[in-house]
Amino acid sequence: MKVVKLGGSLLEQPEKLNALFQSLKQHEDEIVLVHGGGSLVQQWLSTAGLHSEKQSGLRVSPEPHMSYIVGGLAGAANKILMKQAIASGLKPIGLTLYEAGVNCVRQSESLGQVGLCQVSSTEPVPALLADLLMHGYLPIISSIGFGENGEWFNVNADDAAVAVAATYNADLLLITDVEAVLDGSGSPLSHLNSESIQQLTQAGVIKDGMEVKVRGALSAAKRLRRCVRIGSWNVMNNPFSGTQISE
Incomplete structure (x- = not known):
């Protein structure tokens, strides 16, 4: 499921x-x-x-x-x-x-x-x-x-x-309404974990509404003990799209 x-x-x-x-x-x-x-x-x-x-x-x-x-x-x-x-x-x-x-x-x-x-x-x-x-x-x-x-x-x-x-x-x-979490140059990030999220947040790359989404996904990954994926609707058909969030 x-x-x-x-x-x-x-x-x-x-x-x-x-x-x-x-x-x-x-x-x-x-x-x-x-x-x-x-x-x-x-x-x-x-x-x-x-x-x-x-x-x-x-x-x-x-x-x-x-x-x-x-x-x-x-x-x-x-x-x-x-x-x-x-x-x-x-x-x-x-x-x-x-x-x-x-x-x-x-x-x-x-x-x-x-x-x-x-x-x-x-x-x-x-x-x-x-x-x-x-x-x-x-x-x-x-x-x-x-x-x-x-x-x-x-x-x-x-x-x-x-x-x-x-x-x-x-x-x-x-x-969400975006294809993935983006890096500083606007390219999609395929994977993030606690350490990289902290680094990108401190650098101001992940901020505002996206910071809320990413931290929520990280919290979910920790609670579920499995990766959580964040992205636009097409993540349903492409398991490699979006951003995978892990602990």
């Missing part, structure tokens, strides 16, 4: 989404998609006249905001992806982290309903995803989670993808 995390910017790029889903039709591996959709959530909150703020990159999610956050992520963003997948001839099915067998807890009181994923090493792997994949469905999982008592949570999409990959011992691909 491969878990593919889609960057929220792809929701606004139907051509790239179409290319991605077309490539999935030719893919032999079992694929599970995990997505966020921060810009769409921001639109929903702004339209409702609600002020939204972030702490360390995480959207503060008070309970009164959650119906809009859930509607934006598990509703609109998820169904935009389903719409494109159906148009591409696939059989998508929209899920949350709960259906994928990932439980969540509150990360901190100050963040409200921001969730932290819990991955159990003792619980049996849920059968639902395997059954869906066996019957030809494409699971599309939003980064909305639930707790033991039914509390709903807004989960960072990268963390959600890592949790799903860890639950199923699956490979993880982080799909």
Whole structure:
């Protein structure tokens, strides 16, 4: 199984989404998609006249905001992806982290309903995803989670993808709007590890949004104990494209 995390910017790029889903039709591996959709959530909150703020990159999610956050992520963003997948001839099915067998807890009181994923090493792997994949469905999982008592949570999409990959011992691909991490001359880097990431970050080669993506991929690689690949949609068909991140 491969878990593919889609960057929220792809929701606004139907051509790239179409290319991605077309490539999935030719893919032999079992694929599970995990997505966020921060810009769409921001639109929903702004339209409702609600002020939204972030702490360390995480959207503060008070309970009164959650119906809009859930509607934006598990509703609109998820169904935009389903719409494109159906148009591409696939059989998508929209899920949350709960259906994928990932439980969540509150990360901190100050963040409200921001969730932290819990991955159990003792619980049996849920059968639902395997059954869906066996019957030809494409699971599309939003980064909305639930707790033991039914509390709903807004989960960072990268963390959600890592949790799903860890639950199923699956490979993880982080799909973004760039082909790979680039070096100082603009050429793609095929591999990065902790040491080279530190060097390139200090030199200012990896910075801003790409630094966040790379550090997230490195964190995922350490947690999963396997390489994580970051790149554009065509990384699906070319295992040598994109940038491989390892410890």
